[in-house]
Amino acid sequence: MNVIEAEGLEKTFTTRVKPEGLKASFASLVKPRMREVAAVKGVSFEVESGEVLAFLGPNGAGKSTTIKMLTGILAPSAGKARVLGLDPAKERLELSRYIGAVFGQRSQLWFHLPPADSFRLIGAIYEIDESDRIWRQAELVERFGLAPYMDVPVRKLSLGERIRCEIAASLLPCPQVLFLDEPTIGLDVIAKREIRLLLAEAAEVDDVTVFLTSHDIGDIEKLCKRAIIIHHGEVVVDESMKDLRHRALARKLVGVKYAEPVRFQIDGLSPVKVKAADVAGAAGIAGAAGVAGAGDGAWTAASFEVDTRCHQLPDLIRALAEKGEILDLTVEDEPLENIIAGIYGAQSGAEAAAAARPRTASAPAAPQTTAPAGEKAFS
Template sequence: MISLESVTKTFVLRKKAGVLRRARSELDAVREISFTVEPGEFVGYLGPNGAGKSTTIKMLTGILTASSGRIRVAGLDPSRKRTELARRLGVVFGQRTTLWWDLPLRDSFTLIRHLYKVEQGLFRERLDELTELLELAPFLDTPVRQLSLGQRMRGDLTAALLHRPELLVLDEPTIGLDVVSKATVRDFLARVNREEGTTILLTTHDLGDIERLCRRVMVIDHGVLAFDGGLDALRATAEADRTLIVDLARPGPAPEPPGVRLIRREGPRLWFALPPNVNPATVIAEVTRTHEVLDLALREPDIEDVVTRLYTNTRIEPGVAR
């Protein structure tokens, strides 16, 4: 569905270097990136601000042209076949809407039907289906400007899926949403991927989205692909600490097993950080040998900690101005 081969995007920068002079330099926003996404995959695309995520998305959708390399989306060159690709692609930008601000939501969908040339019967069937799944019925006749952020996001998702695209590209789709709205959007996206086989590429800073939705994760940092694999492999690569939670029978001096550190205490409940090279079984045996224990729990590292550590461990210098 998506294929990038040694793709680089270079921007020309001009800075004031005197009263009448400007210095010219170049910056690689994306450098020699290669990856493929197969039909039906749900892939998370992560990276800090300025890493190159948005540049990649814009090249995939034909908004930007690569400086070098080869891009194919659904078998098409996005920069040369942008109109044809648009009929097979759905895009949602969390901070920008594709809906008409002053029109009722229903009228926005009608205009989008004409843009994508969707047959009237198919449009009605698809709109009814999406309206039920995303619970849009109560505000179909509400002007977009009066919708809450969560309602507007559901409207944007509907607009992106009305023409049944093969590929859905999402840029921060849950940004600013409350817990209930996030859950609704996540459940919907999982269902679209599972039941319709829609390929989804998700960029987000909300790592809860990644943990709940994505089976594969790519991490980009300073324009270079730093990781591509599953969540378990990501955790193993970053080697973040695990957490051992111990409930003692009674408050007292904390155990001091070798190789770990006490990071938190609330009465008889203790939290220990276990480095990747420490065997949890050894620590548990030592704790239970010296103290009466009511309960134990071992937690894998949070994905947010893992990604933060990955950024730190694989820090790549930004593209050098030249």
């Protein structure tokens, strides 16, 4: 059953343009110049009950704006959204009874008072029976390890402790959907790990659908079953984490180091980095594209990005071994972060979508212009 449905969701903001110079500033008092900024451009997706979904994108991609539309805080400029069968824009108050939201950069806890006070207030706001609230609070305090902090003013808590309290507080009313907007922002490695474990446990124990935005690939890899990547206000990737991870695992970084300089070419694959023995009379590491004659020079070391869906790894290694005496050979998985960074680096939604599609040919930095499809053998 779908608990979240977004169909062609759009949000356009109108912002005042501040002109440069005194004269222009006076002119703008009389006739202000406005500019329209399309933050979200026709986003569509569905989220099933119980899913733990990563909603990713670089700064300014439209993640937070989408969350605000799904929680009824912002009214969409166009398109429709349904959360738990309710229209957030029209039924905000009703919807707010069944959802929880944690905004990493905002707090629902009262800054100068202990978290225990905020928990009691949240219990009252959600109209929870006092006995139920006490029981539920005790359970969350134990699970989140909050006992030492419950009577300490929030302002005296560390960021990690505060976020734990924030998440526990948002789970107090047993929401059916939990929206988390960058909950681990600014946290250290240990605190992040704790928050991830707690969120994973909450998703399982509390049977809550989790809609998580984050910049942290660790959050996503550890927690989520599915990822939607939004860029320039458009959805560019919507697939399972398994597929996304598989795509990352399909790409290998192969490094080779020879005892003596070797001179060879490999069809359909160019090194992304070489140690060229014969460039300017001195060996040095350089990007392949920046090395004059890369591909027909003599190398002592090289690195390749290999898409194993296009190239047989054993064939490449055999081909490399035939060229000379190998001192060292490394094969590494490409980090998932690189795949996502490639999408983030795109200049438009269409470009990001293209970057997101699985490659069918050779490595991304390959200087060759032809990109043969299908598996290749090396010679």
